Amino acid sequence: MLTIYRSLVTLSLLMTLLMVILSAYIRLAEVGVGCTDWPSCYAQLNPDTEKKGVTVLMEDARNVAYYNARLAHRYIASTLGLFIIVIFAASLRQRESRATGLLVPLAIFAITVFLSLLGYYTPTRSNPLITMGNLLGGMAMLGLLWWLMQREAGVITPDKHTSAYRPLAKIALALVLLQIVLGGWSSANYASASCPDLLQCESNILAAGNLSNAFNPFRAIELDATAQVVRTSSLGLLSMAHRLFAIFTAAYLAWLMRKLKGAPEINDTLRGTVLAVSLFSISQVVLGVSMIWFSLPLLLVSLHNALAAGLLLSSINLLHRLTPQAGSRLPVPPQPHL
Helix, strand or coil, X not given: CHHHHHHHHHHHHHHHHHHHHHHHHHHHHHCCCCCXXXXXXXXXXXXXXXXXXXXXXXXXXXXXXXXXHHHHHHHHHHHHHHHHHHHHHHHHHCCCCCCCCCHHHHHHHHHHHHHXXXXXXXXXXXCHHHHHHHHHHXXXXXXXXXXXXXXXXXXXXXXXXXXXXXXXXXXXXXHHHHHHHHHHHHHHCCCHHHCCECCECCCCCCCCCHHHHHCCCCCCCCECCCCEECCCHHHHHHHXXXXXXXHHHHHHHHHHHHHHHCCCCCCHHHHXXXXXXXXXXXXXXXXXXXXXXXXXXXXXXXXXXXXXHHHHHHHHHHHHHCCCCCCCCCCCCCCCCC
16 A cells, blocks of 8 residues: 555656646746747737737647647646545545655645636636746645655654754755745746846836835736736846846855765765755756847746756755654764763
C-alpha cells in the first residue's frame, strides 16, 4: 500500500509540473506574448467576449500547439483531480503513519478544489486576482506535493552542524516564493511590455501614486478604445520591481550556496541540492536577460515559468535536507569521559 501511495504522489507531482508549464504557455499565448508586431499586439482583451490574444494564434503551427496544449491541460487536470482524491483518502485513513500527518494532504486537496472552482466559475484574463489565484495555486500545489514525496521517502536526521543552516534555507525559500508572487502579479497585470529595456521603462515609474496602484490587490486593468491594456507608469514600476528583486534573490542564493559549498560538514547529498539551486538560479537570471533582449518570445517566457518551478522545488529540497522529521532526533555528540 505504501508503494502505491508513493507512486500516486510521484505521478501527481509530475502531472502538476506539466500542468504548471501548460498553464503558463496557454495564458501567455492567449494574451499575445511573442506575437509578430510586438508590443502593439500584446494584451488585447475583451471582457465581454473573452476572445483573447487572437493575433498570436494566426500562424497554423502555433494555433495547433495552443489547442493541443489546452486539450492536454484538460485531460491532465481531470486525471490529477482523481489522484489527489485518492491520496487524500489514503492519508485520512492512515494519518498516524504518514510522515507529514494530514495537514499537507489536506492542503493539497483544498488547493485542488479551489483551482477547480476558480477555473469553472471565472474563466477570464481581465481580472488579475483570478490569474494570480491560478498561478499561485498551481505553484503551491506543486511545492506541497514535492514536500510530501520527499518526506515519505525516508527519515531525515541532519546533524547539529547542518541544522544550523536551516534558518538561512527558510529565508532562501521565502525569497523565491516572493519572487514568484512578484513575477505572477507582473504577468497578471500585463506589465512586461512597459519596460522594453533591461533597466529602463517607457515612463516615470517613480511618479506619485504608482506604488500603491501597482501593488493594489484589487486594481483594475485599464483598457483603451481597442480593448488593449493601457501601459501606465505603475505597470513599469511593477515590472522593474520584479527584475530588481530577482537580482537581490539571485545574490542571496549565490551567497548561501557558496557558504554551503565551502562548509566542511556538508555531505554529498546536500552538495547535489546546492548545485541544483545554483543552476536554476543562474539559468533564471540568464533567461530573464535573454527574454528582454529578444522582446519576450513565447518559448523563452514559458521556459522562464518552468525554471521558476524548478528553483522552487530545489529550494524546498534544500529545506527538506536540513529539517529532521517528526520523531527523529539530532545525533548527540559523544561526551568525554571524566
